Amino acid sequence: MSRASFILRRAGRGLLTIWFAVTVTFLLLRLLPGDPALALASPNMTDAIRATILEQYGLDQPLIVQYGLYMWQLLQGNLGISFTQSIPVLDVLLQRLPWTLLLTITALVLTIIIGIPLGVAAASHKGRFIDRAVQIIGVTGQSLFVPSVAILLLFVFGLNLGWFPIGGAYTNNTYGLEWYLSVAQHLVLPAVSLMLIQVGSYVLTMRSTLIETLGEDYILLAKANGLRGRRILWKHALRNALLPTTTLIGLQLGFLVGGAVLTETVFAYPGIGRGIYEAVTQLDFPVLQGAFLMLAATVVVANTLTDIVYGYLDPRVKTS
Numbered sequence: 001m002s003r004a005s006f007i008l009r010r011a012g013r014g015l016l017t018i019w020f021a022v023t024v025t026f027l028l029l030r031l032l033p034g035d036p037a038l039a040l041a042s043p044n045m046t047d048a049i050r051a052t053i054l055e056q057y058g059l060d061q062p063l064i065v066q067y068g069l070y071m072w073q074l075l076q077g078n079l080g081i082s083f084t085q086s087i088p089v090l091d092v093l094l095q096r097l098p099w100t101l102l103l104t105i106t107a108l109v110l111t112i113i114i115g116i117p118l119g120v121a122a123a124s125h126k127g128r129f130i131d132r133a134v135q136i137i138g139v140t141g142q143s144l145f146v147p148s149v150a151i152l153l154l155f156v157f158g159l160n161l162g163w164f165p166i167g168g169a170y171t172n173n174t175y176g177l178e179w180y181l182s183v184a185q186h187l188v189l190p191a192v193s194l195m196l197i198q199v200g201s202y203v204l205t206m207r208s209t210l211i212e213t214l215g216e217d218y219i220l221l222a223k224a225n226g227l228r229g230r231r232i233l234w235k236h237a238l239r240n241a242l243l244p245t246t247t248l249i250g251l252q253l254g255f256l257v258g259g260a261v262l263t264e265t266v267f268a269y270p271g272i273g274r275g276i277y278e279a280v281t282q283l284d285f286p287v288l289q290g291a292f293l294m295l296a297a298t299v300v301v302a303n304t305l306t307d308i309v310y311g312y313l314d315p316r317v318k319t320s
Contacts (some may be wrong), residue, residue, distance in 0.1 A: 013306040021287075021296035022074070024065055029285050037049060040077040043213075079293070080286030089290040093272060099169055100271035105259050106187060107194035108249070115199040116245060119206025126211055134203055141200025142281050150193040150266040157189060164189050167268035190267045201252060209244045210211070211238075250306025257295050 061069070073080065079089035122134035158166035165171070170182040261273030266272060272291050279287040 010304050014300045017300050018293075019298075020291055020296055022071075023067075025289055025296075026065075026070060029288055030063060030066075036222075041046050068125060074293075079290040082287050083284045084282050084287075085284075091288045092275065092287055093290055093294055096272045097277045099269060100260055100273065102183075103187065103190055103194070103269065103271060104256055107189040107260075108256060110191060110195040110264070111202055112200045112249070114195065115202025116206050116242075118199075119203045119245075120210060122203070122207040123210035131207075134207065138203035138207070140201040141196060141198070141203065144197045146193060146197045146262045149196050150190070150263050153189050153193055153203040154266065168269050180282055186267075186269075190263045190269050193263050193266075194256060197259055198252060198256060201248060206245050230297070232280065249307055250302045253299055253302040257299055261295075 070080075081087065082089055082092050085092060118134050118137065122131045125131050154166055157163045165182075165186045167186075169186050170179060171186075174182045203257075259272065261276055263269065265275035266270045266278045272294065276288060276291050278284075279291065
């Protein structure tokens with residue numbers, strides 16, 4: 001398979017996945033209990049007012065017509081108008097996107113700088129105490145549930161010890177350098193919560209791939225030629241062992257985004273995840289659709305790029 005054909009296949013599969021996610025989201029939101037007209041007016045409105053509101057937003061049309069109108073607007077780059085805020089959905093999401101990016105990127109960096117060294121330490125001390133301890137950490141990390149971790153950290157380090165703020169993204173009455181320090185303080189607990197549920201996969205993947213790499217013939221040959229174990233580990237073995245771990249970064253992004261939604265809800269962090277929670281309680285369909293579209297597109301693009309990069313790094317993938 002040529003490179004161009006490989007990229008087109010992966011891109012086409014990504015677009016199909018996004019369309020499927022958009023369609024499923026559209027249908028599921030219409031199954032939510034409640035009346036979206038209540039988000040636009042009041043519970044005491046008359047039936048005539050309710051009918052007028054539903055007609056104005058096209059909610060009185062058959063489901064297939066609503067879907068067609070939504071897809072047509074989507075193709076034009078129009079995500080709709082928020083029911084509750086009466087502003088374009090894109091503006092609502094762009095206000096929250098920087099906070100979600102800050103949280104997820106920080107959590108990802110923490111996961112990499114902690115998970116990979118732990119995996120290397122376990123692989124280089126296979127069968128010893130440190131290896132068993134790291135494996136326990138990895139398995140435990142994979143079994144954690146992000147809301148439970150977030151609530152525990154919030155209770156211990158926020159409420160009891162008072163080391164970190166218990167909610168929000170910054171303190172309102174801070175300016176200049178104090179504002180940045182406040183943002184960093186508010187970021188610690190949400191980022192650590194996300195890191196703890198992700199780090200187990202990186203630890204176990206790094207350990208298993210590095211152990212396998214250390215058993216390759218070229219590593220045994222390097223040892224026979226008198227190269228030091230530390231040099232073999234860091235210069236030769238680790239470079240090849242990082243390939244599956246690099247792929248894991250793209251594949252785990254979906255879990256990271258999903259965890260961010262739950263984490264932002266627990267810590268009242270003003271990102272897209274918190275916006276999704278608020279939109280669900282208010283039946284704000286346009287915001288929910290736009291938020292899920294943005295998250296789905298982010299995950300699909302990351303996974304598609306991961307497939308393409310892996311195909312260049314390992315040509316066997318393109319022929320499978």
